[in-house]
Amino acid sequence: MTTVCDLLVRADQILTQNPLRTVIEQGGIAITGDTITDVGSWEEISNRYQPVNTLDLGNVLVMPGLVNAHTHAAMTLLRGVADDLPLMEWLTKHIFPVEQHLNRDFVELGALLACAEMTRLGTTSFCDMYLLEDATYSAVDKAGLRILGGEGIFMFPSPAYPNTDRGFEIVKELHAKWKNHPRISQSVMPHAVYTTTPAILTRCRELAEELDLPINIHLGETPTETEQCLKAFGKRPVPYAHDLGLLSPRTTIAHAVDLTEAEIDLLAETGTVVAHNPESNMKLASGIANIPYMLEKGVRVSLGTDGAASNNALNMFTEMTSCALLHKVHSMDPTCAPAQSVLDMATLGGAAAMHRQDIGSIAPGMKADMIALDLNAPNLLPLHNPVSHAVYAATGAEVRMTMVSGEVLYNDGTYLRIDYPALVAEIRAVRDWVRSKLV
Structure with a gap:
């Protein structure tokens, strides 16, 4: 039968x-x-x-299908516009100024290009934090991929909102609009400790608990971030986030580079997920996350590309290769980061970052x-x-x-879903606009 x-x-x-x-x-x-x-x-x-x-x-x-656990999809529009710079200079002098001019059409176009790239290269799901995220969801709806996304929350205005209060309203509106979509899920996504305040981060945690949503945040990305956090709040980023109640099984932190072993132990104890971005961290010279120790301690580790402006590709296969080779040579141990563990990061670890079973x-x-x-x-x-x-x-x-x-x-x-020739023509047309906004 x-x-x-x-x-x-x-x-x-x-x-x-x-x-x-x-x-x-x-x-x-x-x-x-x-x-x-x-x-x-x-x-x-x-x-x-x-x-x-x-x-x-x-x-x-x-x-x-591979899972890209951390990216900013629409940043495909900024691929190659500001290379070979440290993170803070790259962000504040080049990326943020251009992003202030973004509109919904540009974000949707950039996100659709990202979807085409990921689809072609074997990624089926991705976690995305960006601006005007509703436009990214529209692109994903068209392209057929799976996303956990969120509007980036900042302490200053963004192209999506004039103030943080409006930013929180947008998070609620996006949740209401897309919550029944089979492939689009929502997260609360404060950008980082240096672009928010304790009150904003506390409010993010409370909103995530209220709506039963995950939390995503850049955390421990560079020594510079650590210095800024110590100066502003008297604590390193991970203890600072933990004291605000952010570290939990619902939370994914991107990068986790400048961490002590005690802080990694804390991630393991709280069930926090890490999104490791080796190629972006290498390109921006942010440092090398202690992934071998994280795996030893049972931290759930996923793998991401970061945005196409700091990688410069959304290719999870090359990301896996880079991950395995980076940690072997850094530790001078060829048994470190074996192929199976790295593949687990890009699949099952990615599922943990997406908060899906x-x-x-x-x-x-x-x-x-x-x-x-x-x-x-x-x-x-x-x-x-x-x-x-x-x-x-x-x-x-x-x-x-x-x-x-x-x-x-x-x-x-x-x-079979994306009109790729038409997309190519639109991307070529938008190139001059991007160039006109560069500082």
């Missing part, structure tokens, strides 16, 4: 990321609606299910978010270890298919 399902996917290799980290050769995946109903050998699955449609991907490695692996009951890598690509031959290939050999260019919620968004060079 067979069971009806919407789609059967066949692939030569399936990297499940399930609790046993099972790899299936000649595998099959049954999907009903937006959810995986079964995974196993193709012989078993094809005999067990009667599909409405079948997708035979052939010689590919199917794996969970239904993404990050290919298993029954999980959302059907998956990607397929071409195993005929020369840099993926021969195949000895799929995990090794995903972390050390793949570049993202091998992605043949990207699927979210059971819907194929990209297949063999074709976007």
Whole structure:
């Protein structure tokens, strides 16, 4: 007796990321609606299910879609405009001044470009903090990806609001508008300790508790931030945030670079999630997060790119490679940051940063978010270890298919939701506007 399902996917290799980290050769995946109903050998699955449609991907490695745990999607518009500068100079003298001129149309366009880039390179979910975030949600709605987003909260005006009170109102309005969307989730996102006040951070925590939302914040990104926090509040960033009640299982902190071991212990004790951004931290010379110690202490670590203005790509495959290699050479220990741990950061760790238990692996009951890598690509031959290939050999260019919620968004060079030629034309047109706003 067979069971009806919407789609059967066949692939030569399936990297499940399930609790046993099972790899299936000649595998099959049954999907009903937006959810995986079964995974196993193709012989078993094809005999067990009667599909409405079948997708035979052939010689590919199917794996969970990658999760970009920290980015600012619309900053694709600022890619390459202010390179090779330290964080505070980069932000205050170049990025913030241009951002003050942003409007909804530009943010939506930049976010749609980010969605196209991530879809092409195997990212299916991302956490996003930015300005005029409703426009980013509109782009995500069109593109088909999954997002945990939030309007950045500052102590000064932004293009979205004239004052912080209005900023909090916008957070509530966005939650009400999008809370029933299957792929768009909301978070409370104070920007950082140096762009807020104790009262603002306390209010953010209270609002997150009131609406039962996650919290995302940049924290411990640089020694300069630490110096500023000590001068202003008499505490280092992590203890300062903890004393305000911000560290908890609902919280994800981005960067976590300038931390002591005692502060990392505190993250572990409070269940706080870390979004590690190795390439951005290297480019801005912010420092190197102590990820090996975090993993040793059981901190939930995810992986992100940061924005395209400080990376300069939204490529989670190269981010995985950078993460693994950076920590090996920094610790002078080749066993440090093994491939499986890094892949876990980009999948299951990302699910923790998204505050979801239904993404990050290919298993029954999980959302059907998956990607397929071409195993005929020369840099993926021969195949000895799929995990090794995903972390050390793949570049993202091998992605043949990207699927979210059971819907194929990209297949063999074709976007199925995004009008990419039209998007390219719009991006070229907006380039002159960006240049006109540079200081």
